Amino acid sequence: MAQETAFTPDIKFIRELKAAGADTMKKCYQCATCSVVCPLSPDDRPFPRKEMVMAQWGLKDELLKSADIWLCHNCNDCSKYCPRGARPGDVLAILRKSVIQENAFPRIMGKIVGDPKNIWQAMAIPVLFFLVILGITGHLNFPEGEIVFSKFFPVHYIDMIFVPLSALAVLMFAVSMSRFWKNISAESGNKLPKGDFLPSFMETLKEIMLHSKFRKCDENKDRGIAHVLVFYGFIGLAITTAWAVFYLYGLKWESPYPLDDPDILALLGGSTTMVWIARTIFKLVANISAISLLAGGVLIIKNRLKERGFETSTSSFDWIFVGIVLLVGLSGFLAQVMRMMNFPPVIAYSTYFIHLVLVFYIIIYMPYSKLAHFVYRTVAITYTKMMKRDVEM
Structure with a gap:
C-alpha cells in the first residue's frame, strides 16, 4: 500500500x-x-x-x-x-x-524593514536617533563658514553610534543565520555532511567573487553586469570606510586634511608627494566605488523596467533596496561636491544628514533587508556543497 x-x-x-x-x-x-x-x-x-x-x-x-x-x-x-x-x-x-x-531576530524588525508599507518607520528610527544625539551634544544647528561635516556631526559621535550598533546587527544576524542553518539542515533529514565546511565555503566565495554563476544566464546578461557593479561598489566603499578609520585613529588624520598639514608631513617624513599620493588613492577608490554603485543601481532599474516587455515584475521590497542603493551613492557623492564647492550650509549639511540616515539603513538593517540575501545565499550554497548537491549540471 x-x-x-x-x-x-x-x-x-x-x-x-x-x-x-x-x-x-x-x-x-x-x-x-x-x-x-x-x-x-x-x-x-x-x-x-x-x-x-x-x-x-x-x-x-x-x-x-x-x-x-x-x-x-x-x-x-x-x-x-x-x-x-x-x-x-x-x-x-x-x-x-x-x-x-x-x-529575522527580532522578528518585528523583519516586518518593519521587510514590509515596504513600513518604510517610514524604518527611516524614522535613525532620523529621530540622530536628531536626539545632535540635540544632546549641542550640534543641532548648521555651522557657518567653510563646509566641514565634522563640525556639524563629529566623526567620533558617528563612530560611537555605528560601531556598537553594527556589532549588535552582526549578533542579530548570527541568530537569524543559526535559525536558517537549522531549517535547511532539517530538509535533508539532518544527514551528516559529506564535505568539510571550510573548502565548501572557500569554493562558494570564489564563485560569488567571480560571479561565475551569473555568466551562465543567457537571456539577461545585463543583470549580471549590474550586480557586479553594485557588489564591487559596496566592497570598495567598505574598504574606504576602513581606510578612513585607520587614517583617523591610526594616523590621527582629521578629515578633510590639507596637503600642508605639518602633523601629516611629519608622519610621512615631510614629503608632500607621499601625502598627495595617499589622499589621491583614497579618494580615487572611494569615488570609483560610488560611481560603480550608482551605475549598477541605474542599470538594475533600467533592466527591470525593460523586463515589462515579457510581463515580469519586481516586488516593492526589491525596488526599495534599489532606491536606497542609488540614494546612498548619490547623497554621498553630492555631499562631497557640495563641500568642495562650498554650497550653502543648510543644503550641504542636510544632504550629509540624509546620507548618514541612508548609511544607517544599509548597515544596521542589513540582517532584514534585501542585502541579507548575500549572506543567506553564501550559507545555502556552502551547505549544498557540503552535502555534495552542487548546482552544476
Whole structure:
C-alpha cells in the first residue's frame, strides 16, 4: 500500500505571497519549462518547478527549509520562457524575502524593514536617533563658514553610534543565520555532511567573487553586469570606510586634511608627494566605488523596467533596496561636491544628514533587508556543497 502524505495549505501565507507580488504563481501548470531552461538547476532536484508547487499550496514550512531557492540568481530566464506568464523568477525572489522575514531576530524588525508599507518607520528610527544625539551634544544647528561635516556631526559621535550598533546587527544576524542553518539542515533529514565546511565555503566565495554563476544566464546578461557593479561598489566603499578609520585613529588624520598639514608631513617624513599620493588613492577608490554603485543601481532599474516587455515584475521590497542603493551613492557623492564647492550650509549639511540616515539603513538593517540575501545565499550554497548537491549540471 502506497504511503500517504498529508499537507495542510497555509492560506494566510499564500495571501501574503500574492500581496508581495507573487500573484501570478497560480498560473503555473507544471510544464517544467523553467527548470529546463535554467542553467543552474540541478538534474536531481530541479528548481524552480517544485518551489512553484509549494508556493501554490502554501507549504510555508517546506519552503523555509529549502536551500534551493537561494541557488537561483534571479536572472529571470525562466520568467521569459514561461508559456503561462507565471514568473517563477519573481516568485522565488519573493520567497527569499519571506525566508529573511521568518528567520529575522527580532522578528518585528523583519516586518518593519521587510514590509515596504513600513518604510517610514524604518527611516524614522535613525532620523529621530540622530536628531536626539545632535540635540544632546549641542550640534543641532548648521555651522557657518567653510563646509566641514565634522563640525556639524563629529566623526567620533558617528563612530560611537555605528560601531556598537553594527556589532549588535552582526549578533542579530548570527541568530537569524543559526535559525536558517537549522531549517535547511532539517530538509535533508539532518544527514551528516559529506564535505568539510571550510573548502565548501572557500569554493562558494570564489564563485560569488567571480560571479561565475551569473555568466551562465543567457537571456539577461545585463543583470549580471549590474550586480557586479553594485557588489564591487559596496566592497570598495567598505574598504574606504576602513581606510578612513585607520587614517583617523591610526594616523590621527582629521578629515578633510590639507596637503600642508605639518602633523601629516611629519608622519610621512615631510614629503608632500607621499601625502598627495595617499589622499589621491583614497579618494580615487572611494569615488570609483560610488560611481560603480550608482551605475549598477541605474542599470538594475533600467533592466527591470525593460523586463515589462515579457510581463515580469519586481516586488516593492526589491525596488526599495534599489532606491536606497542609488540614494546612498548619490547623497554621498553630492555631499562631497557640495563641500568642495562650498554650497550653502543648510543644503550641504542636510544632504550629509540624509546620507548618514541612508548609511544607517544599509548597515544596521542589513540582517532584514534585501542585502541579507548575500549572506543567506553564501550559507545555502556552502551547505549544498557540503552535502555534495552542487548546482552544476
